[in-house]
Amino acid sequence: MLTLFVDYTIAKVTIGAVLLGIISGVLGSFAVLRQQSLLGDTLSHAALPGVCIGFIIAGTREMASLMAGALATGILAALAVLVITRRSRLKTDAALGITLSVSFAIGVVLLTYIQGTGNASQGGLDSFLFGQAAAILRHDLWIMAGITFAALALVTALWKEFKLVVFDPSFAAAMGLPVVALETLLTVMIALAVIVGLQMVGVVLMASMVIAPATAARQWHERLGPMVVSAAAIGVTAGVVGALISAQGQGLATGPLIVLCAAVLVAISLLFAPRRGLVEEAVERWRGRRQLEDRQVLSTLYGLARRHQDPRFSAERGFVDAYYGVRTRKALEALHAQGLVDRFRAEPDEAEYWELTEAGVEEAERLLADIKGRRA
Amino acid sequence: MLASLMERIPVMIMVTGALVGMAGTLVGSFLVLSGRSMLSDAISHSIILGIVVVWLLTGQQTGPIQTIGAAVTGLLTVFLTQALVRTRRMRNDAAIGLVFPVFFALGVLLLNVYARDVHIDEHTVLLGEIGFIWLDNITIAGYELPRSLVAMSAITLVNLLFVGVFYKELKLATFDPMLARALGFAPGVLSYGLLLLTSVTAVAAFDAVGVILFVAFVIVPPATAYLLTERLWLMLVIGCLVSVIASVTGYILANYWDVSIGGMMAVMTGVAFTLAFLLAPRHGLLPRWWRARRDAAHNRAAIDDSAEAKRPS
Numbered sequence: 001m002l003t004l005f006v007d008y009t010i011a012k013v014t015i016g017a018v019l020l021g022i023i024s025g026v027l028g029s030f031a032v033l034r035q036q037s038l039l040g041d042t043l044s045h046a047a048l049p050g051v052c053i054g055f056i057i058a059g060t061r062e063m064a065s066l067m068a069g070a071l072a073t074g075i076l077a078a079l080a081v082l083v084i085t086r087r088s089r090l091k092t093d094a095a096l097g098i099t100l101s102v103s104f105a106i107g108v109v110l111l112t113y114i115q116g117t118g119n120a121s122q123g124g125l126d127s128f129l130f131g132q133a134a135a136i137l138r139h140d141l142w143i144m145a146g147i148t149f150a151a152l153a154l155v156t157a158l159w160k161e162f163k164l165v166v167f168d169p170s171f172a173a174a175m176g177l178p179v180v181a182l183e184t185l186l187t188v189m190i191a192l193a194v195i196v197g198l199q200m201v202g203v204v205l206m207a208s209m210v211i212a213p214a215t216a217a218r219q220w221h222e223r224l225g226p227m228v229v230s231a232a233a234i235g236v237t238a239g240v241v242g243a244l245i246s247a248q249g250q251g252l253a254t255g256p257l258i259v260l261c262a263a264v265l266v267a268i269s270l271l272f273a274p275r276r277g278l279v280e281e282a283v284e285r286w287r288g289r290r291q292l293e294d295r296q297v298l299s300t301l302y303g304l305a306r307r308h309q310d311p312r313f314s315a316e317r318g319f320v321d322a323y324y325g326v327r328t329r330k331a332l333e334a335l336h337a338q339g340l341v342d343r344f345r346a347e348p349d350e351a352e353y354w355e356l357t358e359a360g361v362e363e364a365e366r367l368l369a370d371i372k373g374r375r376a
Numbered sequence: 377m378l379a380s381l382m383e384r385i386p387v388m389i390m391v392t393g394a395l396v397g398m399a400g401t402l403v404g405s406f407l408v409l410s411g412r413s414m415l416s417d418a419i420s421h422s423i424i425l426g427i428v429v430v431w432l433l434t435g436q437q438t439g440p441i442q443t444i445g446a447a448v449t450g451l452l453t454v455f456l457t458q459a460l461v462r463t464r465r466m467r468n469d470a471a472i473g474l475v476f477p478v479f480f481a482l483g484v485l486l487l488n489v490y491a492r493d494v495h496i497d498e499h500t501v502l503l504g505e506i507g508f509i510w511l512d513n514i515t516i517a518g519y520e521l522p523r524s525l526v527a528m529s530a531i532t533l534v535n536l537l538f539v540g541v542f543y544k545e546l547k548l549a550t551f552d553p554m555l556a557r558a559l560g561f562a563p564g565v566l567s568y569g570l571l572l573l574t575s576v577t578a579v580a581a582f583d584a585v586g587v588i589l590f591v592a593f594v595i596v597p598p599a600t601a602y603l604l605t606e607r608l609w610l611m612l613v614i615g616c617l618v619s620v621i622a623s624v625t626g627y628i629l630a631n632y633w634d635v636s637i638g639g640m641m642a643v644m645t646g647v648a649f650t651l652a653f654l655l656a657p658r659h660g661l662l663p664r665w666w667r668a669r670r671d672a673a674h675n676r677a678a679i680d681d682s683a684e685a686k687r688p689s
Contacts, residue, residue, distance in 0.1 A: 037470040038414055045588070087661055088653055090408075094599050097413035101592035102646030108503055108589065108639030109630075116634050129502060130484060204421075204502070204588070208477035215466050215474060252488045256481030263478045270465055278463060 010247055013133045015141050017243040017258070020200045020209065021235030023148045023193045026155055028214035029224070029231045030186050033166045038093075039078065039187065040210030042100040044194045044203045046077030048107025051128050051198065052114060061125065063140040067147075067195045074191030077103050107203075131202035131255035133243045144196045151189050155228075162186065163224055200239065201255035212262035213238065219273035234269075238262035290334070295367055297331040298340060301356050302364035314344065314355035335360070385510050388522055390627045392509055393641045395528035396581045397593045397619020401601075402535040403574045404594035405612055408602060409550045415571065416594040418457065418472050419450035420578040420587045422479035424501055426450065427582060428486045438523055443579045450575025451568065453479055480587075504586035506638045512583075524584045531580045535573055539612070542566060547608055585638040592642035593619065596649050603652040603659045618648045 031040055047070035054069025055061065077099050084095035111125060127135060155162065164172040165182045173179045190210065197206045217231035242258030271279050300323055305313040320328050332354055335341045340360035344353055356364065407413050426449030430442045453475050460471040487501070509522040516526060539546065549556040549563040556563045574594065581590050601614035626641030633640075654661050 032466075032470050035467055035469060037467070037473045041414075041417070041473055084653070088603060089659055090599055090602065091411050093411050093413040094408050094595060094602075097417055097591055097595040098599055098646070098649060100417060101589065101595060101642060102649070104588050105592055105639045105642030105646065109633075109635045109643055112503075112636040112639065113633065205477050205481060207473050208481075211470050211473040212477075215470050219465060250488075253484055256484045256488075259477050259481040260485075263474070263481075266474060270460075270463070276465060278465070 009134055010244065012136050012138065012141060013243040013247045013254075014240055016133055016136050016144060016200050017239030018236050019141070019144045019148045020193075020197050020258075021213070021237070021239040022232045023151050023196050024206075024209040025213040025217070025231035025233070025235030026228050027151065027186070027189050027193045028210040028212075028235070029217065029228045030162060030166055031190055031210055032214040032218065033224075034183075034186070036187075036190075037211045038096050038207065039081070040190055040194065041207030042081060042096045042103075043074045043077055043191050044197070044206030044210075045100045045107075046073050046103040047191075047194050047198060047203045047206075048128065049073050049103055049110055050107075051125065051203075052107055052110035055114060055125060056110070063137070063143055063199075066128075067143060067198065070195045070198060071191055073103065074194055075188060078187045078191065104203075127202070128198050129202050129204055130253040131197075131200050131205070131258075133200050133254040134247055136199050140199065147192050147196055151192050154185070154189065158182065158185070166224070200243065201258050202253070205255040205259045208259040208262060209235065209238075212259070212266050216262070216266040216269040219269040219276045234262070234265050238265055290331075294331045294334050297328050298335055298356075298360065298364050299367055301341065301354065302361065302368070305356055305361075311361055312355050314353040317352040317354060320354065386627060386631075388510060388525055389506055389637060390623050392522065392525045392528055392584050393506060393623030393626065393638070394620040395525070395532050396577075396585055396590070397597055397623060397641075397645070398616045399528060399532040399535050399577045399581070400590070400594035401597045401612060401615030401619055402532070402539050403570055403577060405598040405601070405608070405615055406546055406550050406570055407574070408595060408598045409608075410553075413595045413599075414469070414472055415454060415457075416574055416578075417591050418453050418476035419571065419575050420590045420594075421476040422453040422483075423447060423450045423575055423578050423582065424483035424587055425479045425486070426483075427579060428483050428490075432486070432490060438527065438583075443527070443576055446579045447572060447575035449479055450578060451572050454568075454571050502586045502588055503636055504582065504584050504589060504638045506584040506641075507636075509584060524580075527580045528584070531573075531577050535577065538569065538573055542569075543609075546570070585642070589638050589642045592645050596642075596645035597622070600645070600649045600652045603649075603656040618645065622648055 028040065031037060050068075050070035050073030051066045052069070053073065054066040057069070058065035080099045080103075081092070081095045084090055084098065085092050090098075114125065161172070161177055161182055164175070164177060165179055165186070169179050169183075172182075193210060194203075194206050197209055201209055213231040213235035214227075216234045217227045220230055221227040238261040239258055242261040243254055246252050246254040246257045269277075271277055274280065297320065300320060301315055304315050304320075304323075305311055317328065317332065320332075332341060332343075336343060338359075340357060340363050341354050342357050344355070345351075404413075404416060407416055423446055426446030429449075430436075430445045434442060434445075436442055456475045457468075457471045460466060460474065461468050466474070484501070506524075509524040512523045513520045514523050514526060515521075545556070545561050545566055548559070549561060549566050553563050577594075578587065578590050581593065585593060597615040597618040598611065600618050601611040604614055605611050622644035623641045626644040627637055629644070630637040630640035652660065655663065657663055
């Protein structure tokens with residue numbers, strides 16, 4: 001009986017996490033590429049007054065009306081940001097901050113108002129702050145699924161248009177596309193993603209679900225299509241893992257766990273993604289520096305040989321060190337491995353002597369010609 | 377005795393709210409002017425981790441050292457955000473939105489785990505308890521004052537001192553960072569000082585207004601003032617006035633409707649902003665619209681006149 005209950009809860013939570021991952025990954029990709037990452041933060045905080053208004057109107061904790069309220073205030077908040085940036089001298093950051101904090105404050109006031117009225121079913125309204133995945137009802141999942149599939153259908157139907165608006169809005173306008181309408185639609189759909197996330201991660205941390213999967217996916221792909229698909233996959237992974245840990249019933253809030261999972265995936269992507277990964281970049285840079293050092297030592301040897309008018313002039317390593325200013329053993333070993341220099345000792349002298357091979361002379365001349373060519 | 381105390385409590389609450397707004401305005405003005413308002417959001421969300429960690433380490437939540445310790449997480453968020461931007465793998469806004477939720481999430485999870493040991497709950501985190509500040513008093517010079525009030529007074533003074541001493545430098549670094557650098561000031565150091573003070577203010581204000589409403593006290597009064605004046609010092613003064621008005625009216629309305637006091641004060645900053653947005657003499661929506669209409673009518677009249685003059689009589 002208990003296992004049945006647990007399995008049922010886990011199934012619900014998993015489905016919810018999958019839906020949230022898909023919609024926030026897909027729509028977050030557009031938001032991040034349009035440099036509207038923090039709009040998700042503002043819209044999600046603005047969902048709180050909407051939830052409260054929905055509750056006041058419906059009189060119960062009925063998901064559909066709470067979500068409708070959240071959507072309405074989300075859209076109003078987006079409108080407020082737009083109006084403040086267009087019609088005052090304040091910049092986007094201030095518009096986002098003002099809208100976020102004031103609408104959240106309205107939400108807090110309404111929340112305390114509802115608590116003051118003593119409505120018995122108000123318990124659990126504040127679970128929307130941090131999310132409580134285990135409290136999701138089967139009925140709620142149907143609504144979340146409906147919204148997710150509607151959003152996916154819209155993105156698929158308007159794929160080319162959205163793509164153009166994201167990457168080249170002025171060209172899109174020149175093509176005769178309704179750019180403003182399309183941008184509005186993308187913004188409204190972020191509000192949709194937020195309301196799907198209401199119960200899973202809550203209003204405070206939803207911003208992360210809009211940004212993290214898309215940013216992680218961006219590291220792996222250069223093309224929009226694969227990026228959107230990966231973002232959805234990353235969102236789903238973070239959502240499911242986080243929600244399942246939370247559903248173990250340790251009293252850990254779902255939202256923070258999902259956000260931390262997403263952050264781990266972002267860190268992995270930043271470090272290890274092919275081509276853009278930071279680890280690969282560091283290795284490349286290190287390799288490049290080594291190669292440059294090798295070449296400098298080679299051309300130093302060549303310069304010495306020319307000065308002495310002896311192509312087989314052998315230089316003592318300490319001498320090269322003094323000339324070049326760093327320890328050159330590694331560089332000389334690397335050049336030796338490439339067959340460009342040769343080592344010999346003149347017993348009983350302890351010191352190491354190095355001379356250029358035929359190939360080494362050729363390589364040094366090629367390098368210097370290269371540099372001269374570039375300078376010319 | 378009790379009656380006089382009861383009379384004083386509303387005053388103390390209003391003063392504390394006004395101080396949060398004034399301390400916030402002093403640092404927030406420069407954030408708004410340099411287009412970094414959302415850093416206050418990031419900082420205030422992340423200090424929750426610092427507060428919980430400091431609490432777990434020292435068993436105390438208040439005190440100068442605890443406050444600065446907790447404020448370090450705010451600064452750490454800014455460092456990490458800038459480090460992410462410097463990798464050139466993401467834009468500034470995405471970096472902000474990636475870092476602070478992680479700090480906030482860690483803070484909330486620690487609260488979940490150590491719920492029994494920590495007396496802060498998730499509600500305080502978000503809403504603060506400005507209505508109950510008089511429950512935690514300290515005695516200074518024979519007067520029993522709420523700890524929050526004392527802490528906010530101190531931090532307001534510190535912020536005032538900082539802005540007063542570095543006024544010229546802050547002004548230059550805000551309006552022309554390139555020139556500031558060329559003249560040999562260190563805009564970076566100054567900016568970190570500003571952000572550290574923002575973090576410290578957020579920690580000090582935490583008990584009273586929580587971490588999210590704090591954003592309203594930092595951003596909204598300066599933004600309101602920015603619509604009303606062209607001068608920096610006047611912007612600071614107006615911002616402080618807006619804070620005072622918002623906390624007084626907010627307290628009265630919150631009592632009247634029996635709702636969250638901190639929330640209502642933050643809402644009132646929003647009301648002040650809306651009024652300035654609509655009615656500010658030079659930048660307000662309505663005066664501008666009215667001027668445009670008058671000018672249009674004026675032009676039309678001029679055109680009619682010239683048409684009249686050209687018409688052969």
